[in-house]
Amino acid sequence: MMAFLDRPVRWWNGFWFAKGSPYNLAAARVLFSLHGVWLLLSRDLPSMSGLPAEMWAAVSPHVQWRYLMFHGHPEIEYGVQAIALAALIAAALGLWPHISFLLSAVLLYHLAPLETVIITSEPTTRGFEITILATAVLAFAPCADVWSVRRRSPRDDWEYGWPLRLLQLFVVQIYFFSGWAKLMWTGFNWISVENMRGYILYSNLTEPVTFTKLGIFLTGQPLLLWLLAFGSVVFELAFPAVLFSRAARYVLIPLGFLFHIGILFSLNIAFPGVSRLLIFVNWDCLRLRALRVREE
Amino acid sequence: MIRTIVASIVFLGFVGGGFVLLRESGTVRLGRKRAVNVFLAYTVLVTGAIGLSQRTSLFPFHMWTLFGPPAPDSLSTTRWMGVDQAGEEHAIDFRAWQPISFWELRQWFDRRFPRLSGTQQEVAAQFLLELAEHARVRGREDLPIGNFDRVLGPLAIPLFHTYRPIWNQPTDVPAAPFLGLRWYRITWNRAAWSDPERVWRAETPTSELHYEYFARP
Numbered sequence: 093m094m095a096f097l098d099r100p101v102r103w104w105n106g107f108w109f110a111k112g113s114p115y116n117l118a119a120a121r122v123l124f125s126l127h128g129v130w131l132l133l134s135r136d137l138p139s140m141s142g143l144p145a146e147m148w149a150a151v152s153p154h155v156q157w158r159y160l161m162f163h164g165h166p167e168i169e170y171g172v173q174a175i176a177l178a179a180l181i182a183a184a185l186g187l188w189p190h191i192s193f194l195l196s197a198v199l200l201y202h203l204a205p206l207e208t209v210i211i212t213s214e215p216t217t218r219g220f221e222i223t224i225l226a227t228a229v230l231a232f233a234p235c236a237d238v239w240s241v242r243r244r245s246p247r248d249d250w251e252y253g254w255p256l257r258l259l260q261l262f263v264v265q266i267y268f269f270s271g272w273a274k275l276m277w278t279g280f281n282w283i284s285v286e287n288m289r290g291y292i293l294y295s296n297l298t299e300p301v302t303f304t305k306l307g308i309f310l311t312g313q314p315l316l317l318w319l320l321a322f323g324s325v326v327f328e329l330a331f332p333a334v335l336f337s338r339a340a341r342y343v344l345i346p347l348g349f350l351f352h353i354g355i356l357f358s359l360n361i362a363f364p365g366v367s368r369l370l371i372f373v374n375w376d377c378l379r380l381r382a383l384r385v386r387e388e
Numbered sequence: 389m390i391r392t393i394v395a396s397i398v399f400l401g402f403v404g405g406g407f408v409l410l411r412e413s414g415t416v417r418l419g420r421k422r423a424v425n426v427f428l429a430y431t432v433l434v435t436g437a438i439g440l441s442q443r444t445s446l447f448p449f450h451m452w453t454l455f456g457p458p459a460p461d462s463l464s465t466t467r468w469m470g471v472d473q474a475g476e477e478h479a480i481d482f483r484a485w486q487p488i489s490f491w492e493l494r495q496w497f498d499r500r501f502p503r504l505s506g507t508q509q510e511v512a513a514q515f516l517l518e519l520a521e522h523a524r525v526r527g528r529e530d531l532p533i534g535n536f537d538r539v540l541g542p543l544a545i546p547l548f549h550t551y552r553p554i555w556n557q558p559t560d561v562p563a564a565p566f567l568g569l570r571w572y573r574i575t576w577n578r579a580a581w582s583d584p585e586r587v588w589r590a591e592t593p594t595s596e597l598h599y600e601y602f603a604r605p
Contacts, residue, residue, distance in 0.1 A: 108425075109421070130540070130545055131545060133544070134537070134540060135487070135536055136535050136536060136538070137487075139487035139535075140487055143515070144515045146509075146515075147496065149504060150500045152392075154389050155392060158395065158396050197403070201448065204448075205447070207489065208489075208492050210488070210492060211495040211499060211500060213447070214447045214450075216445050216447065216450045219545065220448065221447060221448040221449070222448075224448040225448055225449070228402060229431075232407075254424055254428065258428065258431060261435075262435070265439055266454075268439070269451060269452035270452045270454035270456065272442070273455075273456030274456050276456065277453065277458070278456065278458045282456075282458065287458055288459075290459025290460065291455060297463055297465075298465040300551060300552040301549070302550040302551070302552045303550070360549060361550070362549075364545050364548065
């Protein structure tokens with residue numbers, strides 16, 4: 093009766109429960125926890141709680157309760173941040189991974205909105221969203237069986253596969269959904285010289301920015317602008333291929349780094365999550381190669 | 389309100405699903421795999437629905453509308469100027485406003501500040517004047533401006549928008565204290581907008597005083 097479901101179910105199981113490597117998952121553990129530390133130490137979120145009440149005037153009570161984030165307690169927030177940092181460092185070392193990652197996820201969920209609290213309760217594109225999701229997933233995964241202060245006994249291979257694939261899916265969604273959004277919001281008109289030129293001018297003129305040479309050059313190159321617009325949409329929509337194809341990873345991951353470098357120099361946008369592309373690297377393979385070189 | 393409730397439930401569901409996984413980790417394999425399947429299905433469904441519908445983000449689930457809408461067809465921005473005793477205006481380094489990120493401050497000033505009462509506006513403006521003056525003093529003394537790089541220095545993650553510091557050495561920083569702040573709305577007209585050469589030369593921005601504040605003696 094349910095025969096028509098056989099294929100999708102087989103595909104689903106084949107994708108999520110394929111063999112995984114404890115080393116690749118451990119690499120993701122280190123990467124995401126250190127990225128969280130890096131983000132926290134690059135901002136001063138607790139101070140936002142100490143802004144004048146007038147700047148918090150538009151923050152509704154239900155938003156404050158949602159994040160348990162209240163005005164006028166920067167010293168408490170510094171304490172919370174210290175606990176979050178300790179939890180993330182413990183997670184990176186593989187100490188009590190369930191507790192340390194869960195604590196990190198919950199505390200980051202509480203701290204992250206402080207960055208944008210004066211205008212919105214959704215601190216998107218500031219770098220914390222994927223970190224929170226990833227730390228929550230890692231809290232429930234066997235991510236500290238290797239490359240950890242405390243080595244643990246190995247599990248079934250599939251236990252190391254699905255968490256990494258889910259983290260990779262979160263990263264893929266950034267690119268795919270932003271390509272999808274261009275078509276949803278603007279349609280194929282997004283791929284036009286005027287649109288690209290408009291974005292470059294907007295990003296370069298509103299404030300003094302760090303890089304202007306590439307932007308100035310590009311605004312006078314209509315063909316290049318069109319190719320960049322077209323290439324961006326194609327790249328973003330094609331990015332999910334990295335989940336299924338090794339060849340796609342070899343092409344699209346380096347292209348992803350180039351993509352962000354181009355965006356930095358033309359649009360002056362530093363995407364805080366670019367280092368997360370490293371979770372597509374096969375660290376286990378590199379480890380084995382390094383071992384072989386050492387033996388020789 | 390509804391979005392807050394929905395977002396909270398969705399996030400609690402995500403974390404709660406994970407707890408079920410932890411509970412199942414010590415039991416028979418079939419139960420564990422089924423629990424993982426439910427968790428994966430929930431996560432894929434939530435992230436997929438938010439991203440594909442492009443209706444709203446439910447933090448930390450984001451719809452990733454990066455540059456989705458068409459580029460704006462006009463260009464306007466807010467510019468803050470510090471005013472000294474002689475009435476001279478000086479541009480202010482973007483780091484002066486930290487811990488508030490510059491982008492957030494600009495959005496707040498455009499969207500929230502006008503809704504405050506006159507007294508509230510003055511309190512907020514006084515706070516911003518103190519931030520700007522504090523940064524000016526530190527800049528003159530060749531001390532770091534802003535606090536985002538207090539721990540990691542140049543290795544700190546840059547802001548999403550990479551603004552250019554304008555107070556790089558003490559001589560770049562105004563010598564006289566700021567006694568007031570002025571906010572200008574800078575607008576480039578559409579004719580210039582359609583001609584990049586003119587925009588780059590910044591020929592025709594109009595500058596309109598939006599708000600000014602001077603410290604009470």
